[in-house]
Amino acid sequence: MKKLILGIAIVASAFVFGQKGDVNAKLQEANKAAMDAYTAKNYTVAAPKFLEVYNLLKTNGQDDKIYMYYAGLSYALANNNDEAIKIYTDLVNTGFTGIQTTYTAKEKKSGQVVNLDKATWDLMKKNADYSDFKTEQTPSVEPELYETLTTLLLNAKKPNDALVIIEKGLAKYPNNTKLKDAQGTAYYESGNTEKFIGALKEQLAKNPTDATNWYNLGVMQSKNPATVEDAIASFKKAIEIKPDFDNAYQNLVYTTVGDDSKIVEQINATRKDKPDEATKLIDARRERFAKALPYAEGWYKAAPENLDALTALKEIYIVTKNVDKVKGLKAKEAELKAKVKQ
Numbered sequence: 001m002k003k004l005i006l007g008i009a010i011v012a013s014a015f016v017f018g019q020k021g022d023v024n025a026k027l028q029e030a031n032k033a034a035m036d037a038y039t040a041k042n043y044t045v046a047a048p049k050f051l052e053v054y055n056l057l058k059t060n061g062q063d064d065k066i067y068m069y070y071a072g073l074s075y076a077l078a079n080n081n082d083e084a085i086k087i088y089t090d091l092v093n094t095g096f097t098g099i100q101t102t103y104t105a106k107e108k109k110s111g112q113v114v115n116l117d118k119a120t121w122d123l124m125k126k127n128a129d130y131s132d133f134k135t136e137q138t139p140s141v142e143p144e145l146y147e148t149l150t151t152l153l154l155n156a157k158k159p160n161d162a163l164v165i166i167e168k169g170l171a172k173y174p175n176n177t178k179l180k181d182a183q184g185t186a187y188y189e190s191g192n193t194e195k196f197i198g199a200l201k202e203q204l205a206k207n208p209t210d211a212t213n214w215y216n217l218g219v220m221q222s223k224n225p226a227t228v229e230d231a232i233a234s235f236k237k238a239i240e241i242k243p244d245f246d247n248a249y250q251n252l253v254y255t256t257v258g259d260d261s262k263i264v265e266q267i268n269a270t271r272k273d274k275p276d277e278a279t280k281l282i283d284a285r286r287e288r289f290a291k292a293l294p295y296a297e298g299w300y301k302a303a304p305e306n307l308d309a310l311t312a313l314k315e316i317y318i319v320t321k322n323v324d325k326v327k328g329l330k331a332k333e334a335e336l337k338a339k340v341k342q
Contacts (some may be wrong), residue, residue, distance in 0.1 A: 047074035098141035105133040149303035211242035249299035
């Protein structure tokens with residue numbers, strides 16, 4: 001989330017001119033309170049004060065939503081998701097961009113550049129004491145509005161609402177990578193796995209060196225027996241890009257080994273009456289463990305303090321009859337188990 005940078009002169013200039021004395025005094029007081037609270041990072045106080053400025057201006061005919069934006073951002077920084085969502089939703093729906101125009105002129109005598117409101121700036125053009133009249137527009141904050149609202153909705157566990165905002169945002173900003181990333185998350189959290197996988201593949205087509213997306217794709221592919229080999233390929237790609245990616249190694253081990261408890265049950269069930277079938281199952285199990293061995297070693301190397309990594313490696317050494325290596329792990333296993341008990 002971008003940090004809001006406010007200048008008192010810029011904020012005040014929107015309402016100093018053309019206000020009655022009592023109204024202007026309230027505006028100045030509310031604005032100062034909001035600015036002081038924001039500067040002190042007291043966002044809980046800043047947010048309603050910015051709203052007070054907005055409402056005072058609106059009462060006097062100035063619907064300047066920049067102050068609503070400041071309030072929404074302050075609510076977001078205060079972790080008040082509900083209020084922040086309300087404000088950001090209103091800003092997005094009304095097409096607020098936050099673009100502001102600044103008006104400056106140079107005082108010939110001093111050489112100083114001064115900020116002016118538009119009416120004064122227009123008037124000063126007739127004054128021979130001023131020159132270099134310029135206007136400048138601030139950047140649009142609209143992409144940030146979509147990004148922040150999406151994040152707020154996802155944090156509030158409202159992925160379907162987030163998808164509505166994401167689609168609306170991408171219609172305006174089709175190359176916005178943050179919205180694209182959030183779209184995949186929203187698809188996943190809403191249970192739309194096919195679209196999530198599609199979003200991951202689309203992102204990887206644009207950026208094939210994203211190890212996290214390869215890993216996430218592998219996780220989704222591993223859930224479908226028909227795409228287990230694709231999952232293994234995706235996890236391998238993640239490790240190729242990020243050699244110390246311990247979670248990718250972990251998933252490679254488990255995906256390669258498969259549901260081992262189920263296989264053991266089948267072996268035990270057939271061992272007595274169908275010994276030949278049991279032998280085939282045992283051989284196939286040992287072969288899977290042998291394939292998983294380098295991944296388990298990679299996992300343990302990437303996460304040497306992870307008891308699960310050590311336990312998985314030890315189990316694979318036992319099944320593949322690497323007795324000496326099993327002995328070498330026992331001291332480390334005792335050390336890690338002692339840490340877990342602490």
